[in-house]
Amino acid sequence: MARRPPEITVSIPALPRYVHVLRAVVASVAARLDWAFDEIEDLRLMVDEACSRLVGPEGGAATLRLRVLVDDGGLTIEASTDRSVDRWPPEDPGQTLSRQILSTLADEVRFEPVDGRPSVLLRKHRDR
C-alpha cells in the first residue's frame, strides 16, 4: 500500500544554484504518486519560476523553504524565504510575467506572505 507523506519540507540556501535540489524533490514526490512525465516537467518549471522570485544574490545568507503537501486532489507547493524584501509581491517588470507563466502551469497561484515571509503558493490538481 502506497504511503502518502502528508507533508515534506526542505530548506536550501536562497541562492539560484541550489534550486535544482527543490526541483528534484518535487519531481521525486510527484513520480512516486504516479504523475505523468509531462506533469512532472511542468512542476519542475513551476518550482524554477517560483524560486527565481525568492532567491537572492550570491553571498546572501537567507534560506529558501519549500513545503510540499500531498492530498488526493493533487499537490500544494509553498515556497518561502526569510530573505528581507522591500515589498511582496514585488512590483518589478518580471512579476506580471512570472504570474502569467505560473498561472498557465499551476491551477492556483498566490503571492502572499506566509508567517510574514515572502512566499509563493502553488496548487496543481491531479489530472487523472
Added chain:
Amino acid sequence: MEAHPTEPLDPEERDLFVRAPEDPAAREALVVRHRPLAEYLARRFQGRGEPVDDLIQVAMIGLLKAIDRFDPDRGVKFATYATATIVGELKRHFRDRGWSVRVPRRLQEMGLQVSRVVGELSQVLGRSPTVREISERTGLTEEEVIEAIDVASAYVPASLDAAPGEDDAPREFGVEEEAFELLEGWTSVAPAIRELPARERRILYLRFFRGLTQTQIAEDLGISQMHVSRLLARTLARLRTAASTAGAFDREGAEG
C-alpha cells in the same frame, strides 16, 4: 581635462559612467550597451555542461560588477576591464559548481535511454508515461529515472543545440507575435521573444497561449518530450533575465 592619447571612452559613455552611481537610468543604459559583450563571453563557455542561459545570467552579474567598479579616469577601455571581470565571474561559477560540471557517463546514458523510452511510451499509450512506467520499460529504478530526467534537462549535448533546420520555420509567425503583444506581462519581454529561435518561440506559444501539453508540443514539432521541456526551461530562464533588464529595454525603445 585633456584627452587621453588613445581616447578610451567616448564622451557620451564617459558621462554615463560618471552618472551611473547615482542614476539608475544611466546604469541601465550601460547594461544595454554592453550586454552583447556579456552574451558573447557567456557563449564562449558553452558546451561545458551548463545551460547557456545560466551562463548569460552569470555574465550579466559580472557585467554589473564591472559597471559598478569601473573608474573612467583610469585610461582603460571599459571592454577590456569588463571582459576580465565577466570571465572571472564565469570561471568562478564553474569552480563553485565543480561537482556538477561533469556529468558521469552512466547518467548521460540513462538520460538518453529515458528520453527515448518516453517517446516510445507516449506513442503506445497515447499519453505521457509515468515514472513507474518508464522504470518498468528501461529496467532502471524510479530513483534513477528521476535522476536521469534532472540531468538530461540541465545538460544538453551540444548537438541538440544545433541551429534549427528549414522545417523549423514558424508556421504561424504572425499569430504568435500578436499573442505575445496581447497579454499583459509578456509585453515586457517582447523584444527577447522576437530574438528567440523560431522553434523556441513556437514552443513558448503552444504551451503558454494555446495551452498544449509538452507531449502534444513534442508531437507537433516532431522532437522528443524531454527536448521540449529542456527548451522550455531554458527559454523561461532567458526571459527572466530579459525581464530583469526590461526597464532598460523600455527606455531604449522596442528594439532588443
